Amino acid sequence: MVMGGALELPSDQDASGRSLGDAELELLRQVIESGTLTATKGKMTASLEAAFAHRHDMSSAVACASGTTAIHAAVAAIDPNPGDEVITTSITDMGALTPLLYQGAIPTFADVDPVTGNITAASVADRISDRTVAVMVTHLFGNPAEIDEIVAVAARHDLPVIEDCAQAYSARSAGRPVGTIGDVGCFSLQQGKHITCGEGGLVIGNDEALVAEARLWVNKGWGYGQPDPDHRTMALNGRISELQSAVALAQLEGLDRTVATRISNANSLSAKLSGVPGLRCPSASAGDVHSYWRYPLLVDSTQIPGGPVALATELRNADVASAPRYIQKPAFRCGVFVDRKGLGSSGFPFTEARPEALDHAEDDFAGTFRYLEDVLVLPWNEQFTAAHVERLAEAVAASVDVLRARA
Secondary structure, three states, X not given: OOOOOXXXXXXXXXXXXXXXXXXXXXXXXXXXXXXXXXXXXXXXXXXXXXXXXXXXXXXXXXXXXXXXXXXXXXXXXXXXXXXXXXXXXXXXXXXXXXXXHHOOOEEEEEOEOOOOOOEOHHHHHHHOOOOEEEEEEEOHHHOXXXXXXXXXXXXXXXXXXXXXXXXXXXXXXXXXXXXOOOOEEEEEOOOOOOOOOOOOEEEEEOOHHHHHHHHXXXXXXXOOOOOOOOOOOOOOEOOOEHHHHHHHHHHHHOHHHXXXXXXHHHHHHHHHHOOOOOEEOOOOOOOOEOOOOOEEEEEOOOOOOOHHHHHHHHHHHXXXXXXXXXXXXXXXXXXXHHOOOXXXXXXXXXXXXXXXXXXXXXXXXXXXXXXXXXXXEEOOOOOOOHHHHHHHHHHHXXXXXXXXXXX
16 A cells, blocks of 8 residues: 655654754854853753753752663662662663663563553562662653552552653643652653753652752762762763753743644544554543653554554555554563673673562563554654644554455
């Protein structure tokens, strides 16, 4: 099925799908004219931090070099001992996992809900051990996890909760912004996120001591403004630049409009696809707000021959890019975990782990494998118009028809 001359969908990898323009250029001009590009001396990063903190009703925020740096700073603030465990999801980017290993901690993977792809309170409770020091919750694709329930489980064991909100700007759980419900919230400013400055990250949190430690870690342990600063910890330089902060600050001003457009278009697409047998459209739990970083569609292979992989192939013929499975395998099947590749040939930190923490038996991850077998991730950004949504809906429905006719 080839749709010659069909409307091209905007991509967040270039200007067609990104909201970048005069506001960003103006703030960049101000930074260039100031001649100060470092966050430790300039004003733009401080303005970004203040605006982001205010938006989330937090006392402070920490801007940093990437979403991975944000996670690393949060984990470093918790300061695990070698072999300590952090419960996390089996469906996530490696940037949310390698920081744990670098801090000597062991990611202990919890299973996910097969419909949302998010970890649950029950799966977290199942993985807690006497070595557990924290829980990390990813709000996958912008759909809030059952964060209140997870926080309650963690609180019973006196465990801090890190919220990975890289894909979840402006998502809300029971009326509250994600990132403000656990102890620390981490965000990404990478190219394809809701807002971007190419690379960058942000940390906020209810635990001000942890956020303060995260700020120290981003600055090589040096306490700028403290009466007696010193390098007292093994911290790195994870700073953002004034140029990145200028772009991010301008982007932040348009975030509400960006998210509203994404939600409105997602609701429209869901309505158009609701009558197609074998498809399950994404939705949030009652009282929650899904902010749609991407549009994850569940495809029932018993009703649509070939499932997500075949549907993705047909969509490609219609000039629509999509991603079956999202990630090709659960995180614990990646080489770093399978081969236990640590520092040099030492095997550290895996050498410090409980054997049970490294047991990734397939039977324990039924939800993970089900979700990856069913999900097809459709492209999504704030530059989609009603015409783009219609184009995408028609392509999906027509591709499903082709697969059924061919069977």
